[in-house]
Amino acid sequence: MTSTETSSPILHGRRGASIRLRDGVVLLAADGVQRRIPVAAIERIDVHGPKGRRLAVVLTGEEPVAYHLRCRSAPAVHEFAQAVQRALPVRDTDEPRPDGAGLVTEEPLERAAPNRVRQLWWALGGVYVLVLVLLVVTGAGVVPVLLWVAAPEAIGGGGFGVHIGWKLVREAWGMRTRGITVEGRLQRSHWYNSVEQYTYAYVDNQGEQRELTTSGGGAERAEITYDPADPGTAQVGRGTTGWLVFGLVLILLLGPLLLAGVWCAVVGVAALGGIER
Incomplete structure (x- = not known):
C-alpha cells in the first residue's frame, strides 16, 4: 500500500x-x-x-x-x-x-563550527596552484613542472592504498592477538549492489548488544570474532591471515608510489628554490 x-x-x-x-x-x-x-x-x-x-x-x-x-x-x-x-x-x-x-x-542560529578538514584541503590546493604557477612563470623547466603535476596523483593514490593497507593490517592483527569469538544469530538479510548482505546480532564481553553486517554468511548461527579493544571491528569466522596478507601487499605495492609522489613534490619545490639537483 x-x-x-x-x-x-x-x-x-x-x-x-x-x-x-x-x-x-x-x-x-x-x-x-x-x-x-x-x-x-x-x-x-x-x-x-x-x-x-x-x-x-x-x-x-x-x-x-x-x-x-x-x-x-x-x-x-x-x-x-x-x-x-x-x-x-x-x-x-x-x-x-x-x-x-x-x-x-x-x-x-548557532554558527556551525568551521570544517577544519575542508579548510586544510583548500589551503593545500591553494599552495599547489601557487607553486605550479611560479614554476611556469619562473621558467623552471618542463621536467619539474611535469613532476609537480604528477605529484598529487601519486601521493593521493599511494597514500590511499597505504592507509587502507595499514587499516587492514591493524584490524586483522588486533583480532588475531586479542580476538574473542562468540556465536551470532542471523537477524535479517537484504540486497545491496547486487550482493546479499547478512546482519548478525551478538553480545560482547561488556554485555552490549552489537550487530555485524557482512556479505559472508547466511547460516542461522555463525561464529563472530571481534576485537574487545575496538568492538566495532568484527568479522564472521576466525580467519585473519587473508586480510593480514592483503593489507601488507597493498602497503608494499603502493608504498613506492607514495614515495615517488613525495619525491616529485620535492623536486618541484627544489626547482622553485633554485637548488641544483
Whole structure:
C-alpha cells in the first residue's frame, strides 16, 4: 500500500538560506536568524522570477511583509508553495486578518563550527596552484613542472592504498592477538549492489548488544570474532591471515608510489628554490 502523504519539503537558497514546513510552521533560516512563521500569519505564497525559481511568503496585515528565497530548482519551489498553500487556513474574503509580522518569532542560529578538514584541503590546493604557477612563470623547466603535476596523483593514490593497507593490517592483527569469538544469530538479510548482505546480532564481553553486517554468511548461527579493544571491528569466522596478507601487499605495492609522489613534490619545490639537483 502506498501512502499519499509526502515528506515535509525543504528549499535551499543562496548563502546557506533554507526554508521548510514543519508542523504548521514555516521555518526560514537566513542571515544568521531563524524565523518561525505560523501558517496563520501567511496570507499567500507567490512563485515568480525567471522560470519560477523565486518564492515569496507574504504575511497578513494592512501593510504586508514578504520574505523571499530563490532556489535553483523550479519544481522544488512549486512543490513547496503547494505544500504551504494546502496548510493555510481557509478564510472568508471579509474575515479579519491578524498582523502577520507580530506572529513571527526570531532566534539567532548557532554558527556551525568551521570544517577544519575542508579548510586544510583548500589551503593545500591553494599552495599547489601557487607553486605550479611560479614554476611556469619562473621558467623552471618542463621536467619539474611535469613532476609537480604528477605529484598529487601519486601521493593521493599511494597514500590511499597505504592507509587502507595499514587499516587492514591493524584490524586483522588486533583480532588475531586479542580476538574473542562468540556465536551470532542471523537477524535479517537484504540486497545491496547486487550482493546479499547478512546482519548478525551478538553480545560482547561488556554485555552490549552489537550487530555485524557482512556479505559472508547466511547460516542461522555463525561464529563472530571481534576485537574487545575496538568492538566495532568484527568479522564472521576466525580467519585473519587473508586480510593480514592483503593489507601488507597493498602497503608494499603502493608504498613506492607514495614515495615517488613525495619525491616529485620535492623536486618541484627544489626547482622553485633554485637548488641544483
